[in-house]
Amino acid sequence: MIRLNLNGVVREVDAEPETPLLWVIREQAGLTGTKYGCGIAQCGACTVHIDGAAVRSCSMPVSSVTADQKIVTIEGLSADRSHPVQKAWGELDVPQCGFCQPGMIMASAALLAQNPRPSEAEIRSEITNICRCGTYTRVLAGIKLAAERGEAGRG
Amino acid sequence: MTDHRPTPAAALSRRGFVASVAALAGGFSLGFHVPFAGEAMAQDAATITPEVNAWVVIRPDETVVIRIARSEMGQGTLTGLAQLVAEELGCDWSRVVTEYPTPGQNLARGRVWGDFGTGGSRGIRDSHDLVRKGGAAARIMLVEAAAKGWGVAPGECRADRGVIAHAASGRTTTYGAVAVEAAKIAPPKDVVLKDPKDWTIAGKPVKRLDTAEKLDGSQVYGIDLTLPGMLNAAIRDCPVTGGTVKSFDAKAVSGMAGVKRVVQVGDTGVAVIADTFWRAKTALDALPIVWDEGPNATVSSATIAAMLREGLDATEAHVGNKGGDVEAALKGAAKVVEATYGVPFQNHATMEPMNATVRWTPERCEAWAPTQSGEAALAAVAEASGLSAKQCDVHKIHLGGGFGRRGATHDWLRQAVLIAREMPGTPVKLIWTREEDMAHGRYHPITQCRMRAALDGQGNLTGLHMRISGQSILASVAPNRMVDGKDPVVFQGLNPGGAEAAIGYTIPNILVDHAMRNPHILPGFWRGVNMNPNAIYLECFMDELAHAAGQDPLAFRLKLMGNHPKHRAVLQAVADKAGWGEKPAPGVFRGLAQMMGFGSYVAAVAEISVTDEGKVKVHRIVASTDPGHALNPQQIDAQIGGSFVYGLSAALYQECTVKDGRIEQTNFDSYPVMRLDEMPVVETIVMPSGGFWGGVGEPTIAVAAPAVLNAVFAATGKRVRQMPLKNTDLRRA
Numbered sequence: 001m002i003r004l005n006l007n008g009v010v011r012e013v014d015a016e017p018e019t020p021l022l023w024v025i026r027e028q029a030g031l032t033g034t035k036y037g038c039g040i041a042q043c044g045a046c047t048v049h050i051d052g053a054a055v056r057s058c059s060m061p062v063s064s065v066t067a068d069q070k071i072v073t074i075e076g077l078s079a080d081r082s083h084p085v086q087k088a089w090g091e092l093d094v095p096q097c098g099f100c101q102p103g104m105i106m107a108s109a110a111l112l113a114q115n116p117r118p119s120e121a122e123i124r125s126e127i128t129n130i131c132r133c134g135t136y137t138r139v140l141a142g143i144k145l146a147a148e149r150g151e152a153g154r155g
Numbered sequence: 156m157t158d159h160r161p162t163p164a165a166a167l168s169r170r171g172f173v174a175s176v177a178a179l180a181g182g183f184s185l186g187f188h189v190p191f192a193g194e195a196m197a198q199d200a201a202t203i204t205p206e207v208n209a210w211v212v213i214r215p216d217e218t219v220v221i222r223i224a225r226s227e228m229g230q231g232t233l234t235g236l237a238q239l240v241a242e243e244l245g246c247d248w249s250r251v252v253t254e255y256p257t258p259g260q261n262l263a264r265g266r267v268w269g270d271f272g273t274g275g276s277r278g279i280r281d282s283h284d285l286v287r288k289g290g291a292a293a294r295i296m297l298v299e300a301a302a303k304g305w306g307v308a309p310g311e312c313r314a315d316r317g318v319i320a321h322a323a324s325g326r327t328t329t330y331g332a333v334a335v336e337a338a339k340i341a342p343p344k345d346v347v348l349k350d351p352k353d354w355t356i357a358g359k360p361v362k363r364l365d366t367a368e369k370l371d372g373s374q375v376y377g378i379d380l381t382l383p384g385m386l387n388a389a390i391r392d393c394p395v396t397g398g399t400v401k402s403f404d405a406k407a408v409s410g411m412a413g414v415k416r417v418v419q420v421g422d423t424g425v426a427v428i429a430d431t432f433w434r435a436k437t438a439l440d441a442l443p444i445v446w447d448e449g450p451n452a453t454v455s456s457a458t459i460a461a462m463l464r465e466g467l468d469a470t471e472a473h474v475g476n477k478g479g480d481v482e483a484a485l486k487g488a489a490k491v492v493e494a495t496y497g498v499p500f501q502n503h504a505t506m507e508p509m510n511a512t513v514r515w516t517p518e519r520c521e522a523w524a525p526t527q528s529g530e531a532a533l534a535a536v537a538e539a540s541g542l543s544a545k546q547c548d549v550h551k552i553h554l555g556g557g558f559g560r561r562g563a564t565h566d567w568l569r570q571a572v573l574i575a576r577e578m579p580g581t582p583v584k585l586i587w588t589r590e591e592d593m594a595h596g597r598y599h600p601i602t603q604c605r606m607r608a609a610l611d612g613q614g615n616l617t618g619l620h621m622r623i624s625g626q627s628i629l630a631s632v633a634p635n636r637m638v639d640g641k642d643p644v645v646f647q648g649l650n651p652g653g654a655e656a657a658i659g660y661t662i663p664n665i666l667v668d669h670a671m672r673n674p675h676i677l678p679g680f681w682r683g684v685n686m687n688p689n690a691i692y693l694e695c696f697m698d699e700l701a702h703a704a705g706q707d708p709l710a711f712r713l714k715l716m717g718n719h720p721k722h723r724a725v726l727q728a729v730a731d732k733a734g735w736g737e738k739p740a741p742g743v744f745r746g747l748a749q750m751m752g753f754g755s756y757v758a759a760v761a762e763i764s765v766t767d768e769g770k771v772k773v774h775r776i777v778a779s780t781d782p783g784h785a786l787n788p789q790q791i792d793a794q795i796g797g798s799f800v801y802g803l804s805a806a807l808y809q810e811c812t813v814k815d816g817r818i819e820q821t822n823f824d825s826y827p828v829m830r831l832d833e834m835p836v837v838e839t840i841v842m843p844s845g846g847f848w849g850g851v852g853e854p855t856i857a858v859a860a861p862a863v864l865n866a867v868f869a870a871t872g873k874r875v876r877q878m879p880l881k882n883t884d885l886r887r888a
Contacts, residue, residue, distance in 0.1 A: 015433075016412060016434075016437075019433050020433070023431065023432065023433035026379075027387075027431040027432060027433060028431075030381070031372070032372070032375070032378075032379035032381075033371065033372015033373065034372070035376075035378070035506070035507070035555070036378065036508070036586075037506050037507075037508075037589065037823075038589045038822050038823050039588060039589055039590075039822070040589075040822055040823075040824060042822060042823035042824055043506070043823055045506060073372065074371060074372035075371065075372045075373075077371070078371070081367065081370045081371050086370045086371065089366075089370050090366055090367065090370055093362050093363050093366055093789065093790075093793070094366075095229075095363075095365075095366055095369035095370070096229030096230065096231070096793060096797060097228050097229030097505075097506065097507075097553070097554060097555050097556045097557075098229065098365070098366075098368075098369030098374055098553075098555070099376060099505075099506040099507045099555030099556060100506050101369050101370070102371075102372045105370065123831070124831050124832040124834075125832055127830075127831045128830055128831070128832070129830070129831075130506070130823060130828045130830060131506070131800070132504060132505060132506050132556050132558070132800075132801070132828065133229045133506075133556060133797045133800075133801075134796060134797030134798065134799065134800025134801055134829075135793070135796075135797065136796075136800060136829075136830070136831045136834035137796045137834060137836075137837060138793070138796075139831060140831060140834070
């Protein structure tokens, strides 16, 4: 059994040690907001926070995460879609198909936690998630909106 | 117990879904006896409220449930169709929710919801009349029910935002209060629709109805589905299309963690079924499989290119557009200009890989599928299940991207059914890895095009021959839509006229023909379809001709567009907004393009720069579209912005090459996609001229590439004629 601190709850999961964290989150913990898109850390749909930092969970073996590391998934970012990034996303109607957006939101939230007032150039270079619908213009606007409100250091 | 409850569409959040699955679980414990019946869906899923009609349910709490036949895959059709129903219904927009009827219900009710197909940018333009009439009929019935209750004439009552008022007596009631009575009223025979100028919901930039669930991970996509007792499957199909399974050694993996079964899927695939997908995939990776790759294993990109080159000179070709005498014009020309262009295979690469969940018994087969075409999905399930369509149904789920991959061919769904047949009574979810998805796409068709043009002494275009050589989508996907052996889709945007995809130039002598050459790599409708390569061919070559004639590319085009006012208007609009006549900033260069397809007129100006190392940077795009009616301007803006990501990703980077009969690219590292760091500023001009309905999800993609490629020529003097651009060396000499 592997112990994980997932969205503030410590739980034991039954998985082979080399299983990617992504699939443990999705299949053993049943939290399907974190998406599989590529499996090789290219697209970022699987982005979660580990101790506040954005991590591509598809390429991280579950055995490399310890029970004292805090994993936060999109389901744990806020209780009620109230994280500043989620609020900005809702106001600007950012998602199209939405499949990449949990990862996009998690990456953006981690960026703002680390750098609350990023420049446009910093946003463009830091947010490398793939969106095939092409929502980038509104992703950029959403991060700027959340940053302008200056309350995005949480999360 | 019979369960014909509809699948909540926008509301397929986890909470709603648990309730729906719980009901199904009851079905499972009773042996899942779900005979198909014609009484399907006459009432609301969450209450016992009867529907007012097929499109509308009003709950006692005034919630307005609008049923959506087409699929939502990000393009906003769900919200747009709801706007149209709500507009005629006269309901309170803030109370609107949506749900999907199933194709089985549609079949049982005489196709009351019409066509479920969601492709060709037809979601709205092909069903606006039907859904508006549905909303209007429901309003008339609700008003009539209220009037009946009051003993007054319906004509004396008015409805607005879900409230019905009788002005003479000052009485009011609500839709929710009269919905049960309204359901008993005979539907009106004739309804008069609102004049679009009176719209208050349609035509407005309202917010999407499906955003909230996409912000917190609660939106359930096909890949997220969980059913009680469900197993998971991973599959590998023969990497060479046309090859088959020779043998596989199931024993080598049957003892691995979680593995339940190893099964052959048709003649061409092998799947591992396990408790979790990761364990199924791990065992599949370890499974020894021997393929009989067949004769296609010798095919390469080079042999396919040679096959297409031969077609450029072939004497026989299907004619798509012919006027005057091109050969005579070329003979009499002051100057003849020639160029050959080409586009590669490209994968849709939806963010959500192909997947489907199926439960099969000898009596019944149900699928949960992210499909663009519920009815085509139902047909595929019936065919693969060995059951009749009435014994099957498909529950549609929001798609994590479609782009044409999930509509015309349901190969992935067929596989899921075949796998589920090996485990009767147990739901099985099949998920493709990204690698499987890259290897078994239905690719953007490969074509080349030889352009030959005649210019007279004044630089006027007097003749144009476009010889397209290459793949036909219809020949593979829908041969029944071929016309005398010709694939009409090949000529998209080049047709002599019509309301769908007409060329925007008057050229006295013209010939557009197609030498069909079909390699074994399977093609599919890829967002924008043949309009994309045709726009590259036509609009880049028009730029070449303008330069050959020593004329401005805009002025050269406008001379030919006198008979094409809508094409001309969108082109003029982008030129004006971009400041075409003025010099751009130092180091910045412009290109432009226009096209018509999917019933809409589009144009773009691109502003770019090229570094000394040959790297193209797209700074700014000005894009216009005339879709006739603009149902939701802010969503059209989103579709246009996204179209440049899709179109420029393809033009700059994407190709699927063939070696030893198989696709070489395996994932996003070898099949790059434009990311945020490269996203240009996109300024959109939505200019609906009224009187027709065009699509918006696809047309703009076509002008992305040629506008940028023409700007690249302006910057470097180099013509990029083979896509993608990354293969051309643009370094400063």
